[in-house]
Amino acid sequence: MFTRSRRNLAYWFALSMGGILVLFAGVSYYLSVEGQLQAFDQALYKKSKAIASGATIRLHRGQWQIEPEEAPWLGSDRLSRSSDLVYVRWYNAKGYLVRFIGLPAPIRLTAVPEFQTIAIAGSQGGEPSSQWLRQITLPLLQNQQLVGYLQVAEPLTPLRESLDRVRLYLALGVPVTLGIIGITGWFLGGIAMQPTRRAYDQLQRFTADASHELRAPLAAVLSNAQVGLMSPEDSAQQHLRLEKIVETAKSMSALISNLLFLSRREGALALESLKPVDLVALLRSLIHDQTAQATTQGLTFTSQLPEQAVTLNADPDLLKQAVTNLLSNAFKYTPSGGNVQLRLSTTSRHAIIQVEDNGIGIPAADLPHIFERFYRVDTARSRQTGGFGLGLAIAQQIITAHRGRITATSTVEKGSTFQIELPLKG
Template sequence: MRPVLTQSGEISPNAQAQLSSLCLPEQVCQPDSSNSPLQQIVNQGYSLQLLNHRGETVAAIGQHPESLPSNSKLLAYHTQNISGGKPYHFHLMPLRKQSGEMWGYLQVGQSVGQFDEYMDTLHLLLIFGIPFAMILIGGASWWLAGLAMQPIYQSYAQMQQFTADAAHELRTPIATMQATIESTLAASDTAAETTQTLTALQRQNQRLKHLTQDMLLLTRLENDSTSITQERICLNEVIEDLEEELLPLALAANIHFQCHVPANGSKLWLKGDAGQIYRLISNLITNAINYTPSSGNVTVSLISQASEAIIQVQDTGIGIPAEELPHLYARFYRVNQDRGRKTGGSGLGLSIAQTIAQKHGGRITATSTLGQGSQFQIHLPLA
């Protein structure tokens, strides 16, 4: 271009003749059909314009000058939208005459619309693709974890089945032993030493029998497939029956035992298995009596609160350390390891009670002060 750009910032007639694609601001630009090298560059998405030394557009190649932005600040690189909102990245290059004097500038622009579309697509892929991939990975991980856990589930099921089978198998010989002992004790010619031995054997057999029954009951309760008998249960009557049944046990231990039910005659009803509910409340009251010293108090109260019934068992017993409370409902767990006649249960009573409560949509809560007593509350939904 140097031979035809002779006057600074001006386009000579000679330059217009040689550059057929050149378009001046005051002219009506016609499409260039010559397919010149400069026009080919424009057709490939570039823009070419000539600027004077002030950055004002003097002419454009293949496009009307008004459609291209000026560059008054003479920025070497900048991005700007041209007519139609298409983003272009512009690069400024100085033009000099043959004498070396500055003529102006050539500003070359390249469309970045395709690049922007690619980046938008990439953003959408990141926004939607990553969460989808995470969900897919999470689902696959869950499925694979389930497959990996199958042997553990099977082992646990086998352990539960073994417990149930062992309890079933033990019941028959225990029942036979019990019948033999009872018939021997009933004989009139049994020696005193034999009687003493058989009495001890009978006591241990009873404990083994109760343990077996508790294990079997707990296994059945924890089996999700076991359905609960749905019958209407009057809690007032259950409490009164338990008071009558357990009063001799409390008297024998010199415990002041009393039950309080609503005095206005209103009865509290729930739906469930009457035998299990009876066992649930009985376990807590028996525990309270066994762990309360002589001359202590055990009080059972039946309260209605909102849509649930609360059976509260309060004692003035030995209490439970705070660190022991979270473990009360574990199998075979005892606050102390006493296995004597008075308090030596199987360690399954509270576990059975909690499981029964949960099976009926309820729960058991406990508070205690060491040396002062404990309070257990059974929360059960009313029918």
């Protein structure tokens, strides 16, 4: 699925960028043709004006006559080798040929006074070929009166050679660039699909783990209910089975609540939903609630809190749940007789909450994964303690929603320290 999606992304990227490239190449070639042709026409026009200015025009027997001047770069009957012109022709006011140099000229002028591109037949290497010329026909005026025409032609060979090079560059460059665009699209498609792939893989793992976690308690409820429906037992046994069903149902309810929390609490909390919270007062109330559990498990639970208030913008219920999850985790994995400590300190910009224990610790290989959903360092031991592997994931999501950070350090058989950093109220 992801390979097909990546291929489609690369295809559409290459198609769109390729279309833009082809359009750009076409426009560039058109502008190049227009620009070079305009420069060519301007040069030809200047040459034609120079030839026209050298002609002598005089009135003879009531008619204007044109007497072309022998320019040093024009021969008497043909153009010199140093000239780029193919022919020069003079016509009188009625359009009849007066004189020409270069290629033979028609007796009657047929072209209109403008630039024209024409082809003349010729041969090259014994094979018939055509030569393309750029021709200009200028009207000659004397005292605002038309006295004749000057027609000059120059080969388009330099211009055509230049445009051939442009076409060659485009013919080679466009396919190569399209190939590079395709490769780039495939690479960018892979990068773009990575978050989707990770989200899809995470969703698959999340669904599989959730299904697995729900299957076990459902099986327990079903088995106890089925036994209860069999032959009557004494009331004590029946009461015990009902208690197991209730306990399992509560466990399933807690799991579902945690899953719903994780699915609904994505992203940072809106600033308007936060309110000023005294972190010292919040932790003191939490210590009062958790001391009984620590005493029941034979643990020593101590705290270090500053005397002055530490104020920040937060959701107090969510923040309390995050710290409770860390304390519950410490209580679960600290043997009887161990110590758990809750500390609060501040820096210039952050409030720092630390939960430290001297329990069993976390192996270095597992430490980077402990905040992942359903992750357990020791599956058998976690099942005995009743955990689903969601407490730390929920704590991390709450702290991240408060624009904070949660980290952990641990040494096996020596204990763990979880640290929360939260921005102080500005």
